[in-house]
Amino acid sequence: MTADPAPPAEDLLRRLAPQVLGALIRRYGHFDAAEDAVQEALLAAARQWPREGRPANPRGWLIRVASRRLVDELRAEDARRRREEKAAALTPRDAFTAPPPGESRAPAEDDTLRLLFLCCRAELAPAARIALTLRAVGGLTTAEIARAQLVPEATTAQRISRAKRRIKESGTPFGMPDEEEHAERLADVLQVLYLIFNEGYTASSGRDLQRADLAAEAIRLTRAVHALLPADGEVSGLLALMLLTDARRAARTGADGSLIPLADQDRTRWDRAAVTEGVALVSEALTRTRLGPYQLRAAIAAVHDEAANDADTDWTEILGLYELLLRMVPGPVERLNHAVAVAMVHGPGPALALLAALEDDERMAGHHRLEAVRAHLLERAGDREAARAAYTRAAALTLSLPEARYLRSRAVRLA
Incomplete structure (x- = not known):
């Protein structure tokens, strides 16, 4: 074993967990038991790696440990069934089979x-x-x-x-589906x-944004x-959306981890290579495939990313794209974002009326984003007291510490 300080062990384990789970399910089946075995392997790694050093092949180490735990569990279960003389023999898929020779070597492919x-x-x-x-x-x-x-x-x-x-009852083989x-x-x-x-x-909870x-x-x-x-327009649209959004990551937080809203970000810190790739993907998809929600979301992100500064953002185009999106996906998050675009084009009054209609949607009940958007619109409308109260409510609802700090700072500024 060799010590390797980066990336942090917690991040590495989180990234490897689905790959290890996929490898176990492909080899043994037993979704539930495989998931338990992976969790035990992750706990073992969290205990041993800080003390003994990180293995040269962390994924292979986790697969070996998880496989042993799963094998032990399957053997114990098989013995229990024999002792209790329970029903019939296992199906070929469910029957326990010993790991193949060379089990200690992790499979080369990623099963995620x-x-x-x-x-x-x-x-x-x-x-x-x-x-x-x-x-x-x-x-x-x-x-x-x-x-x-x-x-x-x-x-x-x-x-x-x-x-x-x-999934356990179905006995479906672990593999890629056919084209249909x-x-x-x-x-x-x-x-x-x-x-x-x-x-x-944007993490929904915790100390990091x-x-x-x-x-x-x-x-x-x-x-x-x-x-x-590669020819699917919505796959291209989703990839473009992710690239165009993630391009802003470095500019979203200050040195202390505090949240920096889009309007205040230093756009020179945006990843221009990711922006260029994302714009090319969505532009090509929009010209050759049927229009879909992810393409529209990516187009909205592209309008933001291509503006030289916040003042140059074409909110009229964004509003038009949101109106198309609402025809396809009239969900509460889409309606909330549409209200923001309405405010930027037509002012806060019409947008606040749209928010009032969202209050009856149980999916948004108690959600901090509704109160945060309301606070922003009330502030733009000049109602400082109501805005301060809404910012305070939003801060109390979110489980994200950076978001809570930002929202409280907005409330204090209006006091």
Whole structure:
């Protein structure tokens, strides 16, 4: 073993977890048991690596340890069944088989993409398969998934549990789907990657505004899907959206980790190579494929990124793009962003009226973003007292420390 101080062990383990899980499921099946074995391997790494040094091949180490834990569990389960003389013999897929020779060597390929498509199965309820994939591939906690899907945490836990049970019962082989199945699962795959990226770009909780490793993994997987389906306009649109958004990452926080809003960012710090690639991807997709939501979101991001400064932003074009997007995806987040664009073009009054209509949407109830946007619009309207109260409410609702600090600072400024 050799010590390797970078990247931080916690980030590395989070990035490797879905790859290790995919390798175990491909080899042994048993989704639930494989997930437990991976968690035990991660705990072992967290204990041993700081003391003994990080292994030269961290992924291979984790696969070896997790495989041993899983093998032990499967053997114990098999013995228990024999002792209790329970039902019939296992099916070939469920039967325990010893690891093949050379088990200590990790498989060369990355199984994360297979795991992604495995979880996005048509027989699972849409919300359940997305929740399961966010857990298995994105490594998000149940609470983070619940916030991403705008549902209670208990609902998310039930969805994940049911999805795992269905996969176990189905006995579906672990592999890439054929061309027809690609089309069936693609919408969910893209939504999962989008949600993983969003959690990485703006963490829903914690002391850091961003989880760069999570955003990078979402981009990596989206590139893999794009390589698989290069002619799909929505895949291109999602990749473009991620690149155009992530290009601003370096300018989003100050030296102390404080949040810097888009209007105040130093645009010379934006990643211009990522902007150029993203603009090229979305421009090409818009000219040759059917229009879709990810292409529209990417086009909005491109308008922001191509403006030399905040004052040059073409908000009229952005508003038009949001209106097209709302016809396809009339969700609460899209409606909230549309209200911001309305305010920039027509003033805060009409936008505040749009927010009032959102208050009855239970998915936005208690969400800090609704109060944060309301505060911004009230401030623009000159109602300092109401704006201060809204900023204070928003700060109390968010679990992100940088966002909370920023919102409280806005409230203090208006006192």
